[in-house]
Amino acid sequence: ARGIFSVMISGCGQSNTPTDTSTTGSIQIYADDSYTPLLDATLNVFPSFYVHATIHVHYTTEDSVMKAFLASDSVRLAVVARKLTKSEEDYFHGKELFPEQVNVATDALALIVNNANPDTLLSLDKIKAIFNGRDSIWQSIDEKSALGKMVVVFDHENSSNSRYIQQNLMDGKKFPSYCFAVNGNTQVINYVNKN
Numbered sequence: 001a002r003g004i005f006s007v008m009i010s011g012c013g014q015s016n017t018p019t020d021t022s023t024t025g026s027i028q029i030y031a032d033d034s035y036t037p038l039l040d041a042t043l044n045v046f047p048s049f050y051v052h053a054t055i056h057v058h059y060t061t062e063d064s065v066m067k068a069f070l071a072s073d074s075v076r077l078a079v080v081a082r083k084l085t086k087s088e089e090d091y092f093h094g095k096e097l098f099p100e101q102v103n104v105a106t107d108a109l110a111l112i113v114n115n116a117n118p119d120t121l122l123s124l125d126k127i128k129a130i131f132n133g134r135d136s137i138w139q140s141i142d143e144k145s146a147l148g149k150m151v152v153v154f155d156h157e158n159s160s161n162s163r164y165i166q167q168n169l170m171d172g173k174k175f176p177s178y179c180f181a182v183n184g185n186t187q188v189i190n191y192v193n194k195n
Contacts, residue, residue: 020053029058032160064158065079066080070091081163118147153181157181162181
């Protein structure tokens with residue numbers, strides 16, 4: 001399980017008289033596009049409660065979210081699957097900004113296989129072997145025959161999903177050659193469905 005964090009900076013060196021409040025105004029936020037369905041559902045309801053507030057969300061990869069958050073005074077909220085690193089916190093503290101980090105939810109990493117694949121039960125050891133390049137062949141359920149070479153596809157090369165797997169299952173190593181990235185969760189589902 002991973003935490004979904006909302007990292008917010010208020011003020012950003014602006015005057016003490018706020019033009020935006022929690023129920024009025026406009027805000028630019030950046031969010032990991034893994035959370036598009038969740039945030040879109042929230043943003044579809046938000047205007048019915050807060051008619052004088054507008055949220056402009058930009059979906060991108062986790063690393064791009066953090067780059068925008070660090071580089072722009074207009075980005076006041078980032079939604080990512082991790083806390084700020086020590087160097088990111090130091091950067092903001094050096095500007096006399098103290099971002100608030102809130103764990104708003106816990107999510108999980110989902111692994112999906114094509115419907116034609118009979119192997120639907122993967123142990124943690126098997127998953128680690130796959131991502132560390134030690135096991136790239138699908139086996140039959142009785143493990144007596146090989147079903148073919150494995151292909152692993154991610155939502156983005158620099159997504160929170162790929163970062164999480166590299167940090168927690170691969171000790172920071174590179175992905176094996178049979179792993180590659182597409183451009184979002186929908187493309188992952190389409191690729192797995194067709195292959």
